[in-house]
Amino acid sequence: MSTSILFYLILLIAGGFLSYKGFIHKNLVKKAGSIQLFFLYILIFIMGLRIGLDRKIIEAIYSIGFKALVYALFTVLFSGGAVLLTSKYIIKSHPKGEIENDS
């Protein structure tokens, strides 16, 4: 996991640095969004595949699915709520809305 994290960081910084310095062709920068989307759907499919392949998950859904669902809902809601309050009242920056085409 730690090696993967290091690779993620290196690739993210490499892409950012090359693009920031203007070493990436304009057309590729323009297409970066579409390429991301392509890989995104592949990754989501693989994530789904992994869930479907893991028989433990499928079996667990029947036995403790309700408890897990309640935990997932509450952890997400309270986590989001805490971030909402922090960004509005402490950071005082709270962007939202349609996707900003700032690239």
Place this chain on the structure above:
Amino acid sequence: MTVKIILVLFGGILTGMFIFEPDFMLKTDTLLDVGLFFLLFFVGIDIGSNKKAFDHLKRLGFKILLIPISAALGSIFGGILVSGILGMKAFEGGAIGAGFGWYSLSAVLIAPYSSELSTIAFLTNVIREIMAIMFIPLTAKYIGYYETISLGGATSMDTTLPIITKNTNSETAVISFISGLLMSIMVPIIVPIFISLL
């Protein structure tokens, strides 16, 4: 986008359940890594091409660290609250909440204490990741960009980062990576603390 994401996700789940054998799982590790490597490189290109984002990040400074900290505290509090509702021990709920969506690690860390709690943690964090994939676009549109990071939790640095990037802005993408990294570091520290208190 949300509908497409849900269709692709459930397409993957059904394919995994009915077409492939469980031993195909090992191959998906490599596929996931390669896909993520490409994706993060292009996310980097997207971020780097937007110079405004860096200026804004400089202005926010260390305040951005408050996002993963508040997301973590909220998640743990939510877990403790549910444990009260379901009649479980408070620290059990804290341990589940402190998984921050990293289902494999949180389940492994809890397993020596209780296999049932470990399974609940595992499934909770799987559901959390599915919810993140499905609701990040709507959260960005109607609630806020930074709240998408709390949905992703520890995964906001890898698997859910591309969805956050596509639905927010470059500045949020950078904060998302930093937050995901910090929350990933917190999981193996905080979960064992809660377990030791049981």
